[in-house]
Amino acid sequence: MATTISTRRQFLTVLGLSTLAVSCGTTATGATSGKGGTKTLRYQGWAGQVTLPELAEDLGYLEAVKLEWVGNTISGPQDIQSAATGQVDFGGAFNGAVVKLAANNAPIKAVISYYGADEYAYNGFYVLKDSPIRSARDLIGKKVGMNTLGAHSEAMLDIYLQRGGLSRADIGKVEPLVVPPVNTEQTLRQKQIDVAVLGGILRDKALAAGGIRPLFTDYELLGAFSAGTYVMTDRFLKQNPGTARTFVTAVGKAIEWSRATPHEEVIARMTDIVKKRGRNEDAASLKYWRSFGVAETAGRITGKELKLWIDWLADRGDIKKGEATLSDLYTNEFNAAAESGAPIPSADSSASTSGS
Known part of the structure; x- marks a missing residue:
């Protein structure tokens, strides 16, 4: 059967959301913050793959916070749009897409880098x-x-x-x-x-x-660079700072765990995660995994990952100069794993936390 192929001609118009669409996102029932902040984070996954938050949860780094899978995506722009409109609590995409969405008045903030390019991950x-x-x-x-x-x-x-x-x-x-x-x-x-x-x-x-x-x-x-970030809405961060800190720090720890652990062990762990979650997926391709490609320690955002795309998009005319302010786009406030002197997880520090 022939593969269905779709096309659109204008670059980045997939993120041409109206101000109304992205500025009126609400926190849905599943993520309404209580006195101590929500303990459930809704998210979209990727078929046959293990995301860093999923790895972090399996390693025990999310502590009392639980992930709630609401379905899969094949698109970063769609994922962060869902986060901006409150359909999920975090989403991840290429940094140019994050800049574009923010320039369309989406109330989002990048909180941690989660993928990039290096000699293995590209x-x-x-x-x-x-x-x-x-x-x-x-x-x-x-x-x-x-x-x-x-x-x-x-x-x-x-x-x-x-x-x-x-x-x-x-x-x-x-x-x-x-x-x-x-x-x-x-x-x-x-x-x-x-x-x-x-x-x-x-x-x-x-x-x-x-x-x-x-x-x-x-x-x-x-060259080597962090290419994408997870985003959360300003509202979510304000209402659930403790949960946000737990989440971001956990993802940062998972990044460093994946670096410190022999990749065969990381693959075995991710294969086990796919089997346990029961989504009728083929985990065979996981044997080719080598790296998440994140450039900075624990996914810390330096700003240069976003500045590159602010300038590029403005030069192209896809956004107006001044529409996206770098300082408003990201924060490392919730990433304790990236703080100076923060301990890096050892290769076997969480070996006993995986459930069956």
């Missing part, structure tokens, strides 16, 4: 081995499949095309298409698209099968 733009595509100019008139528009992959493609010397008119002739991540490799091999954006375990699984080669990667473009 997104690659792959073509078939016999493809004639070798340069940015070769992409004119070609189709590039990615998980969503207006986010990390489209930004990397745009930077690559700019650096390749393409004019804005020529860049407009390259067609980004939305393809579900689990179908992207197959769609490339069936030649329904010319380039496939693959990352993490799906990338390594595709490489192991052979027959494809990288055109470029985001790590090659920008």
